[in-house]
Amino acid sequence: MPSLPDRLAGIVGAPHVLTDAGTLAGYLTDWTGRWTGAADAVVRPRTTDEVAAVVTLCAAEGISLCVQGGNTGLVGGSIPPAAGDAPTRLTILLSTARMTGLDDVDVIGRSVGAQAGATLDAVDRHAAAHGLRFGVDLAARESATAGGVVATNAGGIRMIRHGNTRSQVLGIEAVLADGRILRRWSPLIKDNVGYDLPGLLTGSEGTLAVITKVLFSLVTPPEATTVAVVALDRVAAATELIAAASRRGLVVEAAEIMTEAGVDLVHAHGARRPVAQPAPFEFVFEVSGAGAVDEELLAAIEGIDGVLDAVAEPGPAQALWAARENHTEAIARSTTTPVVKLDVSVPIRALPEAFDRLHAVPGDLGVECRPILFGHVGDGNIHANYLDVPAADVHRVTEAVFAVVTDLGGSISAEHGIGRAKAAWIRLGRSDVDIDLMRTLKTALDPHGLLNPGVLFG
Amino acid sequence: MPSLPDRLAGIVGAPHVLTDAGTLAGYLTDWTGRWTGAADAVVRPRTTDEVAAVVTLCAAEGISLCVQGGNTGLVGGSIPPAAGDAPTRLTILLSTARMTGLDDVDVIGRSVGAQAGATLDAVDRHAAAHGLRFGVDLAARESATAGGVVATNAGGIRMIRHGNTRSQVLGIEAVLADGRILRRWSPLIKDNVGYDLPGLLTGSEGTLAVITKVLFSLVTPPEATTVAVVALDRVAAATELIAAASRRGLVVEAAEIMTEAGVDLVHAHGARRPVAQPAPFEFVFEVSGAGAVDEELLAAIEGIDGVLDAVAEPGPAQALWAARENHTEAIARSTTTPVVKLDVSVPIRALPEAFDRLHAVPGDLGVECRPILFGHVGDGNIHANYLDVPAADVHRVTEAVFAVVTDLGGSISAEHGIGRAKAAWIRLGRSDVDIDLMRTLKTALDPHGLLNPGVLFG
Numbered sequence: 007m008p009s010l011p012d013r014l015a016g017i018v019g020a021p022h023v024l025t026d027a028g029t030l031a032g033y034l035t036d037w038t039g040r041w042t043g044a045a046d047a048v049v050r051p052r053t054t055d056e057v058a059a060v061v062t063l064c065a066a067e068g069i070s071l072c073v074q075g076g077n078t079g080l081v082g083g084s085i086p087p088a089a090g091d092a093p094t095r096l097t098i099l100l101s102t103a104r105m106t107g108l109d110d111v112d113v114i115g116r117s118v119g120a121q122a123g124a125t126l127d128a129v130d131r132h133a134a135a136h137g138l139r140f141g142v143d144l145a146a147r148e149s150a151t152a153g154g155v156v157a158t159n160a161g162g163i164r165m166i167r168h169g170n171t172r173s174q175v176l177g178i179e180a181v182l183a184d185g186r187i188l189r190r191w192s193p194l195i196k197d198n199v200g201y202d203l204p205g206l207l208t209g210s211e212g213t214l215a216v217i218t219k220v221l222f223s224l225v226t227p228p229e230a231t232t233v234a235v236v237a238l239d240r241v242a243a244a245t246e247l248i249a250a251a252s253r254r255g256l257v258v259e260a261a262e263i264m265t266e267a268g269v270d271l272v273h274a275h276g277a278r279r280p281v282a283q284p285a286p287f288e289f290v291f292e293v294s295g296a297g298a299v300d301e302e303l304l305a306a307i308e309g310i311d312g313v314l315d316a317v318a319e320p321g322p323a324q325a326l327w328a329a330r331e332n333h334t335e336a337i338a339r340s341t342t343t344p345v346v347k348l349d350v351s352v353p354i355r356a357l358p359e360a361f362d363r364l365h366a367v368p369g370d371l372g373v374e375c376r377p378i379l380f381g382h383v384g385d386g387n388i389h390a391n392y393l394d395v396p397a398a399d400v401h402r403v404t405e406a407v408f409a410v411v412t413d414l415g416g417s418i419s420a421e422h423g424i425g426r427a428k429a430a431w432i433r434l435g436r437s438d439v440d441i442d443l444m445r446t447l448k449t450a451l452d453p454h455g456l457l458n459p460g461v462l463f464g
Numbered sequence: 465m466p467s468l469p470d471r472l473a474g475i476v477g478a479p480h481v482l483t484d485a486g487t488l489a490g491y492l493t494d495w496t497g498r499w500t501g502a503a504d505a506v507v508r509p510r511t512t513d514e515v516a517a518v519v520t521l522c523a524a525e526g527i528s529l530c531v532q533g534g535n536t537g538l539v540g541g542s543i544p545p546a547a548g549d550a551p552t553r554l555t556i557l558l559s560t561a562r563m564t565g566l567d568d569v570d571v572i573g574r575s576v577g578a579q580a581g582a583t584l585d586a587v588d589r590h591a592a593a594h595g596l597r598f599g600v601d602l603a604a605r606e607s608a609t610a611g612g613v614v615a616t617n618a619g620g621i622r623m624i625r626h627g628n629t630r631s632q633v634l635g636i637e638a639v640l641a642d643g644r645i646l647r648r649w650s651p652l653i654k655d656n657v658g659y660d661l662p663g664l665l666t667g668s669e670g671t672l673a674v675i676t677k678v679l680f681s682l683v684t685p686p687e688a689t690t691v692a693v694v695a696l697d698r699v700a701a702a703t704e705l706i707a708a709a710s711r712r713g714l715v716v717e718a719a720e721i722m723t724e725a726g727v728d729l730v731h732a733h734g735a736r737r738p739v740a741q742p743a744p745f746e747f748v749f750e751v752s753g754a755g756a757v758d759e760e761l762l763a764a765i766e767g768i769d770g771v772l773d774a775v776a777e778p779g780p781a782q783a784l785w786a787a788r789e790n791h792t793e794a795i796a797r798s799t800t801t802p803v804v805k806l807d808v809s810v811p812i813r814a815l816p817e818a819f820d821r822l823h824a825v826p827g828d829l830g831v832e833c834r835p836i837l838f839g840h841v842g843d844g845n846i847h848a849n850y851l852d853v854p855a856a857d858v859h860r861v862t863e864a865v866f867a868v869v870t871d872l873g874g875s876i877s878a879e880h881g882i883g884r885a886k887a888a889w890i891r892l893g894r895s896d897v898d899i900d901l902m903r904t905l906k907t908a909l910d911p912h913g914l915l916n917p918g919v920l921f922g
Contacts (some may be wrong), residue, residue, distance in 0.1 A: 011482050023825045027653050047906055095829060112811075112813075114647060114703075114811075114812050115811045115812050115813060116812075153895075156748075158656065159656050159660075160880070161654050161656075165653075165654070169627065170654070172660065172663070173627065173631055174704075182897070182901065186897050187897065188897050188898055189897070189898075190894070190898055192551075192873060192874075192875065192893075193811050193873075194809050194810075194811065194844060194873075194875050194878075194881050195809070195812075195842075195843040195844055195845075195876065196619050196623070196628070196809045196840075196844065196875065196878035197809060197875040197877070197878065197893070198617050198619075198875070198877045198878060198880065198881050198882070199875055199876065199877050199882060199886075199890060199893035200666055200667075200882065200893075200894060200896055200899070200902045200920060201667065201668055201901070201902050201905055202617075202630065202660075202663050202664060202666070202888065203631070203901060205660050205663040205664070205732060206660060206663070208660070209658075209659065209660055210616055211657055213613065214659075216662070224709050226707070228713055229711055229712070229713060230713070245572075249684070251680065252490070252684050253684065253687055254687070254754050255686055255687060255688070255752055255753045255754035255755070255757075256754050257713070257715060260735075271486050294713055295713045295751040295753055295754040296712050296713035296754060296755050296756075296757065296760045297753070297754050297755020297756060297760070298754075298755060299713075299754065302754045302893070303753070309811060319482075327506055348556065351652050351653070351654045351655060352652075353570075353651050353652065354572050354573050354574075354653075355570075355572040355573060361683060374804065382654075384653075385653040385654050386652060386653055386654065387653075389476075389710040395654065397913055403474060414649060415648065415651075415652075416650075416652065417654065417655040417656070417657055418653050419655070419656045419657050420652075420654035420655065420656060420659065421654050421656055423656050424656070424657060424658065430623050432658065433656060435655070436648070436655035436657055436658060437646075437647060437648075438644050438646050439640070439645065439647070440646055440647075440648055440658075440661065441658070443640065443646060443661060443909075444658050444659050444661070446908050446909065448906070448910035449908070450904050451567045451901075451904065455494075462658060
């Protein structure tokens, strides 16, 4: 019997089966540096049929499979279990790095098919060449992949306008745990024939099937947008401004909030401040509409208590977006230890209290660390970052954040998923019946538990 | 052992268990008159706990269960199998007619919880009292229920603006086939903790669980809308106008097309024609936006080839909406036999050809009948009605319509679901692997096949 690498080479070609420890290392540690796993081989298929053959081999031999796209996930969902944690069986990491194909854009139907490994940026540029846009956008757009954003049901900057990734998925192609290929693929806006399998696979984090290709809907970008950076003394002013702009008929394209500490980090690296003075909060607000959008926006801003200053200019206004675009990188550069990054959401009404209580977590615990909060304020989504947390206190900080969020009726995962990072806490967000039903689905689709073991259910 | 009705009466109270044949008849024939089923009892619970007790009884005794909301479905999905078709076991029809409770509106979070039997109109009026709106709207709003629109993933008039029902479902409460209560209930816009169970149950047509309550998101209605009725000589002009209006920054609130034959039926019953002359197509187009919406809309209309006439006025403009609102009723009143009603969708690019070919079906088959087509043109959704089809030709007309739609890459069910009516044709829309996976899910959630037998899979 040939070895596992030889059998994989027979499917994808020898150059695309990696077993050298040094090469594997780059695949087996995640972007945050918090998760390192073990695998017997990395396999890089090019086609859906190759994926199906790999999965069929795994099914026959009881080999575990972890799928990895851009490796920019933030919850360890595309890293296999560590050697000590792994079940005693072979494990493959399947990289979609070579599956970057894009179909022709359907301009009238506003859709495009993308292989799982195509980056968001590639999908968006492909759409832009036809006057369209991909409705999902996030700062890691040059590395995050189509398969990855679907597997995690990513949110991002444009979710307030176009909905989550799930709502952009018109069709899906995936390899089931037994190697069969599911293809539900029609560019129809309405297609009520049975269960929403694309929606079920979206957000399933690689635990139900291997997503190989996605049919995305595309959006028509507005002809003109106005971007404002608004300095605020309170969080509530941002949500009030969103409501006021909507009432005036403006379309909210993005609504991002940052705190003084985070904005200061960005400016420490040289970017010019768009507003005159540092403020407790900076709000990046992009709107579109018919008519005099800038005037309508300024009129809306004038009516809001808590506005300290505002500057606006026509989109894309990259200078106004710079502080938000560079936020995650500025945070990463300002420390040498892994950042505790917790992506959470709360009801809109609870946002002000959530900011206060999440800022207070280090003081409450007596842990020396720096909280940097920012988020998609229109969605109730806060990215809570804690820098320089002593290793011994990571668990305590995490638990304290989840306690605040749970107390406020929020979610321990807004848009990054559960992965390995939050699997131990899934019961904070779901009832026993709910988790049992999810396990029933997992068992029905992957009876031998080969797909992404350790993710989601722990 | 007490009888089945007595045991049900022990759960819901004797007045709420119906067994009299005359009373049952009203529940056992659908609105279209095409479907009649058989049941041993109708049970009308008030609470989720009562539903759970009923389902637990069914599970213990192997009793089939069909759930019925407003009984306005168009594919027989809330009618149990006919006596001859039924499996040889007892069958209960569970009516949600008494489950009409509405929670307080969460104004800031823009959401509301509704029991399954609350009508769309009741949900919407409840929301309107707080300046909000329910994003799902359809002509049968006074009888269609929250549970029904969720079970069928209804589309409707506002889908082009707010998405399908699935995208309005923030949370769900349902009784599983073994009687346990699933409750995923949080008013969060982002909540990526595991599989999308609300999305899976939405559109499952009563085959996976009994939906008892839904947490809907609500939308902020625009402050001002403009409604136009545009007379057109071609379908493509409508899709071009939608695109032109969007490019100008207008928000499309509704986009409904009707044909001359259908508009004539409405006017035969007395309504005044808004446009000067009969035209091949009448397009009802509602838009909103900031600024001078009416001027922008008229400018958009001016640039479109194929426009014969147009009238516009500020919303709600009930007179301009009247022909569309009264369409289904006018069709029903103009014939004495059941109408062959086929809800289909095609890619947007194929809409003009679809109208032509669906109009030609009677001539192609040599069947004497009257086609009346109308639809939600922005979604590619056509409601194909054929009036006065001889009973012997119903199957042929249906097959011919599905052949056209399939040939154009469309769907045999756009927004009404599969129900009983289309179960025999499900393979036209889904692959073998897809159907097998759906059956796997059905078996996992309802291993004894008690929930809505005969629906979806036939």
